[in-house]
Amino acid sequence: MDSIVRPYSQVFDTLRKVGLRPTRQRLGLARLLFENGDRHVTAEQLHAEAANANLRVSLATIYNTLNQFTGVGLMREVVVEPGRSYFDTNTTDHHHFFHEDTAQLQDIPGDAISVGKVPEPPAGTRVERVDIIVRIRG
Amino acid sequence: MDSIVRPYSQVFDTLRKVGLRPTRQRLGLARLLFENGDRHVTAEQLHAEAANANLRVSLATIYNTLNQFTGVGLMREVVVEPGRSYFDTNTTDHHHFFHEDTAQLQDIPGDAISVGKVPEPPAGTRVERVDIIVRIRG
């Protein structure tokens, strides 16, 4: 049964590559985050999920890890609600639906939306990123 | 000199119209907010500005007022940064530049940007609003 060994070594290498020590906590969190497709999580959600998977990680480490993963480009931070941050494992160019009722984020496929006219940024500035949030209700 | 009297009565009527008692605090804040064109403020900013204008208002009241003004449609809340809310006096359909360096919001004229293709919302949901944030750096 290499279903345990193989994924670990992949994640292990990924962490090495970005210069983060493959600790038990980071390995566990990385597996939760990256081995289940595109994910949008808050720190609290990931914390609960880790506990559920018998992975003992403190909330402080969850925050540190999410910030580090974001810092090295493994994740992206998405801001849609005051007072809560979401982290997205999909780092490709794309946008989001935000379900106002359930506070859930959902990717909009890259080609399902586009900015028609990109405005000229004010003199002396450059565009860093364009975020589109389509707020929906059910 | 009706430069004092007239604006007050206008703001007075506006508050009445939306069902909020025209108190000294709400009148003062409304004047600061609406008599200087389009504004983007945080609670702290408005609090400082009020103090500056010799308007004594507690921070709690600033928060209450911004939320009430937003609730009745006089303002809009814009979320661009984790942990801080901006309130916009421009309630027309428009989008924003966000200066990542200075944490300043700036309106994008309504016709300078547009969504090319609006994606179909997931089944059973309707689009409430589309927010576009163009993040820029100087």
Add this chain to the structure above:
DNA sequence: GTGATTGCAAATCTTTTGCACTAAA
């Protein structure tokens, strides 16, 4: 007067930080 509004301080919530302890290399 009566009910809405305000101010203050305390409470809440999310996120960050300091520091002693633990683990990776």
Add this chain to the structure above:
DNA sequence: TTTAGTGCAAAAGATTTGCAATCAC
């Protein structure tokens, strides 16, 4: 060993809330 990483509890920051005092009508 040596240095990075972790956990805990405390701290920090933004926002909300409870309640007595105050104000609008």
